[in-house]
Amino acid sequence: MKAIMIQGTSSDVGKSVICTALCRIFANDGFKVAPFKSQNMALNSYITKSGGEIGRAQGVQAEAAKIDATTDMNPILLKPKGDMISEVILHGKHLANMDAISYRESFVENVMPEIRKSLGRLSEQYEILVLEGAGSPAEINLKARDIANMRMAHETDASVILVADIERGGVFASIVGTLALLDDEERARVKGVIINKFRGMKELLDSGVEWLENYTGIPVLGVIPYVDVQIEAEDSMALSSLRLKKPQQQEFAIDVAIIRLPCISNFTDVDPLFEEPGVGPRFVSSLKDLKHPDVIILPGTKNTVEDFLWLQENGLAQGILQHAQKGGKVVGICGGYQMLGEVIRDESAIEGSGGTYLSLGLLPIETHFVTDKQTVQVQGKTVTGHDVKGYEIHLGRSVATKEITPFIAFDDGRQDGVYTEQIIGTYVHGIFQNRHFTRDYFNRIRNEKDLELVAEDVVSDEDRREQAYELLDEHVRQHLNMKKVYNLIHLSV
Template sequence: MSGGLLVAGTTSDAGKSVVTAGICRWLTRKGVSVAPFKAQNMSLNSFVTREGAEIGRAQAMQAQAARVEPTALMNPVLLKPGGDRTSQVVLMGRPVGEMSARGYHGGRQAALLDTVVGCLEELRGTYDAVICEGAGSPAEINLRRTDIVNMGIARAARFPVLVVGDIDRGGVFASFFGTTALLSAADQELVAGYLVNKFRGDVSLLEPGLDMLLGLTGRRTYGVLPFQHGLGIDEEDGLRVSLRGAVRESVVAPPVGDDVLRVAVCAVPLMSNFTDVDALAAEPGVVVRFVDRAEELVDADLVVVPGTRGTVRALRWLRERGLADALARRAAEGRPVLGICGGFQVLGEHIEDDVESREGSVDGLGLLPVRVRFAREKTLARPVGEALGEPVEGYEIHHGVAEVGGGEAFLDGCRVGEVWGTHWHGSLESDGFRRRFLAEVARAAGRRFVPAPDTSFAALREEQLDLLGDLIEEHADTDALLALIEHGAPAGLPFIPPGAPS
């Protein structure tokens, strides 16, 4: 076969990322070579490919679902918000500058269409199928002229479009109809039909509505996916603890030892790659919660200060909320603190930043003997090393260059007492190292916590990806999906004028 599909959504967070991953895993299990693709992603959760390119974590996850190595071709444009109105533009895995939303949509975005189409065509020449993920909604009519990620790329590639709707939010029929009706006639020609996501209850009660939707739009529904608890897959920016987790606080599997271990993650502004703590939440007996008040650190056995796209802004936030003082007290008392990337930087003594915040010299929290200077060139790397006697792999994404002036070496960062800091994202996914680290935390916290000897984060992630493939295989019309991917949208789909039906 040779073909493709664009998975669009009625809204952001409708389930495009997980549906795309599920389709990739389902096709891969059928022996189809498949690649994911997202022309433009806006996310603070990113990943470094083996060739040193930065792409969205969702596309890296989808590549894993397809059992292929992620590359910059799969996410040629990544926007990393630095505030309400500006974002860093990452093109083909490398940052090319900061831009306002008006500046980007006013001209730069349309100029990138040739680049993203070229990437898509290269993938099409390599794989049997390419499953594209849209962004937001294809019916953002104010942005259609410069769109390169929804109907713009679908039109350029002549890909059929499957629109996903989250029925758990309510209003899914109106969302399907309205999304279609707001599109131009040429765009509507490619909208093949719909996929209902996160349904709870008896599907037979939904079927009359699906029949009415078919009558109103001339487009069928390709499946109804049930609400699935405990899905833990890297998406764009949803605040959750994945694998064994839930929003805000993880659900704990029974501990191996006598105690649980409580982990508090400071929910700093512009928090990035907070997926680092997913591996902690996957451990039986570990509770992970995101916090924004000093009193929430009192009963924590470990506090994590995660990555951030705004290091100086996060530092100010920690001070304003009393969290900085709480962290200092923990350090003085010998209670564990872990800083990752931007979180590592704020734990240092001094920050010189003329790049990210442009605030110049700023005092850090002084918990680690580290001085940070922000460089204009971004560090993108896939380091491999050892810590606590165990092999560790990670990835680095940062402008801050750390000069370590003392302490015990730790993953290119340092450790002083029970305060640890590193630029390495993803290090906690290394099973042996994670267990040794948690044993150290438990010792310092006085907890009778025992890390599970056989937890494999990679295996848990594979289970989740297989579960997504199962959802597609069991609850979607896979024969019809396969025909759609191979042959495109059915001919003669009716045009729905805005305002219909009468």
């Protein structure tokens, strides 16, 4: 198996997107390719067909590679819970909650055999492995126990391409500084550089590129112009950096307030709303910013109890109740759904210090937290008649306290959520990615507001993602010297 690794000068430089592009390029060129990231820290996760939980980036990259994702592609997933504690997920399943010191001192070295097993299984199935690093490989205080960067390059004998983000400034210093902090063996693995997210005239950058190549002796394989290809983000840093998450610059016919919870997770659930005609989603973290929306969305969270207490402390809980009392619509997804109920019981202190909490009381359910996490892909039909699919990730189990109308009837016979004309609660992540459901949901609001309805002929989310992968292939292939990339892995096309 041939291996190439994408590392970055820092977080959020575009490593995941470059890996996604390479997965699609190699797949389109006829190779069996798979993504790999030994250790990922992210709040946006992906559920495999077998019910394993991995980083969302590796799920997206597998899709770009035209294969099914498996837990071998991301054997360790860390999901921050706050106070330097993270949930450790090993091979797709919850292992333990660990503090940073315990993880580094007692877990990292012991888990290397499991990582090697994953690499071994992937090597038996695929011709090319596209590895993604984490953060920077030059964090000198972390390098001794860094199992996501250069150690993986050594394990797989991978050539490393270093990616730097020119948009944030200081691109040459970040590249030179990163290389300077690597030891000789590590630096020798860096075979090329990519300057990413470029805006402007490339001619004005040429002299800098020439200097960089002469100074470092490492070729610049590509200068990739910025492009928004609508590929799901993984890191919550993207909430403040992506175009989709910037403050509104205009008024929209339908105003949607998304509560930006401190422990927000799987925030890509709301991405389709930014593409719905006449709908203006905005993230809200204070009562004064709530204003008078048509819809409030309570998204998923890594810590329902902590985020619900935050809602109460900053007044947003009361704002949501007043909105509902006036007939405003509310949608709760996963942890947000739990908050819409009457009671949250955490007697075993699974999410916090333990206890019973009175929640918003907008839906007749109570939630009990259990140690067995539900992780599964699902599909079914909504009470409004739409075929939908998505995935569940939750520790809580919610039961009705009186007769309800379930929101979804799953194909496996189970039922999910609660539906009223005003309020929807569901455990299904990705509900809005079902574009026919989403179009109908907002058409009902358009009808109530005497707005013109929008046609039901929508492009499916699968087709949108496929278009995005092909666009990414074309864009990166145009600006990256793929002949040199293939030379690095001793292949030719």
